[in-house]
Amino acid sequence: MPHPSMKLFVGDGEISHNMSTLLSKLKSRLSQSNGAAFLISFLSKSYFVDSAKLLVLGSIIETGRRLCRWFLVRFRIQYSITAQFNQGDPAYEWMLHFLNDQQVWKRACDFQVSAKSSARKWGINSGIAVKSHSVDYVPTYALPQLFRWQGYWLEIMRPKSQNNTLFAHPELGQLTGLESIFITVYTLDMSVLSAIVEQAHQRYIEVSRPDVIIHTADTLRYHHHPWGGVKRQPRRSFNSIILQEGVLDSIRQDAKEFLETQAWYTERGIPHRRGYLLYGPPGSGKSSTIFALAGELGMEIYSLSLASNFVDDSFLQHAAASIPKNSIFLIEDIDCALPSRADIDEDQLNSTGSIPHMLSTRRRAPQSRVTLSTLLNVIDGVGSEEGRLFFTTTASTQLTLLRPGRIDRKVQCHLATNEQATALFKHLFSSDANSSTSAKISEANYEMRLQKNINELSNTFSLQVPPHEFSIAELQGYLLGYKNKAEKAVEGFATWVEEERQYKRDQKEREDVRRKTKEKNESKGSST
Ligand SMILES: Nc1ncnc2c1ncn2[C@@H]1O[C@H](COP(=O)(O)OP(=O)(O)OP(=O)(O)O)[C@@H](O)[C@H]1O
16 A cells, blocks of 8 residues: 555656556565655655755846846946936927837837827827728837837837826815836937937927917826816918907017017016907907917917816916916916906905905905916916916906006907908808818809809898897807808898897896896895
């Protein structure tokens, strides 16, 4: 009968002649001497010797691996430069585009796929010839990629964030972290890195030229970079903006002159900044004017609305400080953080009349979390960065606090005049304006244009437009319903005017009822 522990050493299929000899030897030896001592000597001779050998071999390999890694890291430190580009910073965008340009993605094997939108993605051209690409393929560069650039070896890495939680905001909860790209250049020549970044920047400008890039403030990027959202819009031609005669040209001239005269400002110790206020009713072209100007000047827009619930004092200061030079800083709806005329009058009656007192104590309905003093500081004081255009828009006409220095030019955008209505009609229906889409215009429409004179139609149309009653956006909305039917647009306009008036009257009545009910409830509440 074999010893039970011997099962350990008998493998499947090894019951052979040798094994039976071994077992019989073992039997006789166990009977001759002390069984335990024999077992130890048996084990030490075979299994454990092999294990020990394996252990030593494994240790040697592991030490070798660690040594190689150690040398590699030392080598990288000694003979390479690594640059980090953080998401949200403009240079990150340049580098993503640079990598696409260098076709580094050809060796990439992981892509982020998302439906195409106006958000800037820098997707690659997948090479498939389809009419219009519906998705963006953006390489993630999760694994390090080596590539050559002008004779230098470069390595790109975009490690996945280990801990995606950046910090916990009291109201918005857990906020996610940002990604970074690391580019290692295997040289000690710092100028190579600068050349790469410069080339990336230049290419980015070239590629972005047909678009206007709009950076929007994004709460998720708060601690890192407040300008997390990037959108692009096709440039808008200056001719498509319909303001009063000469207004647009004068803004353009003014901005160009400002940008060309930095030295003049520096010599005289005047801060190099210029502020513009565009005010007027909704849909009168304030934002469109700024976008068209940005396209014309080749500048990027950094746009922020003070009404956003995550925009508070520290956010605003941080956002303003991180706008690069030669950009447009746009604050929309500035009135929601400014006191109204009524507030000022009331405060002046209650106090000595000094504005600083009023600023610190009282504001209109708290539509914004930004305090007035911070806003004014950002516009003109310590927090404001030089060398950029500052634009702000509002529907209010009572912005008395925006004195020169804060705001240098004020431009009023009106509800449509008859001249503007004529210009809009011609812009939408003349063949010149539609030349890029002429292929889509039906034959019938083309014939109609031949028969009818657009000038005549536009005059008839504008005579029916009640001056200063409808915004250009409203008129445009109506006309777009008749894209290739100019005649019909003119015919149906009088009815549309009546319908719109009725709609506005109803809306006003509803609002009045709501306001009165609210006031009643409030007075009831205060009396009890
Ligand atoms: N003066 C204008 N010239 C050309 N297009 C205009 C003009 N005004 C309005 N539009 C058209 O109306 C739409 C809305 O215009 P825009 O956003 O510029 O108005 P806005 O005054 O900034 O409005 P809001 O105060 O609501 O932001 C755009 O599509 C634009 O094409």
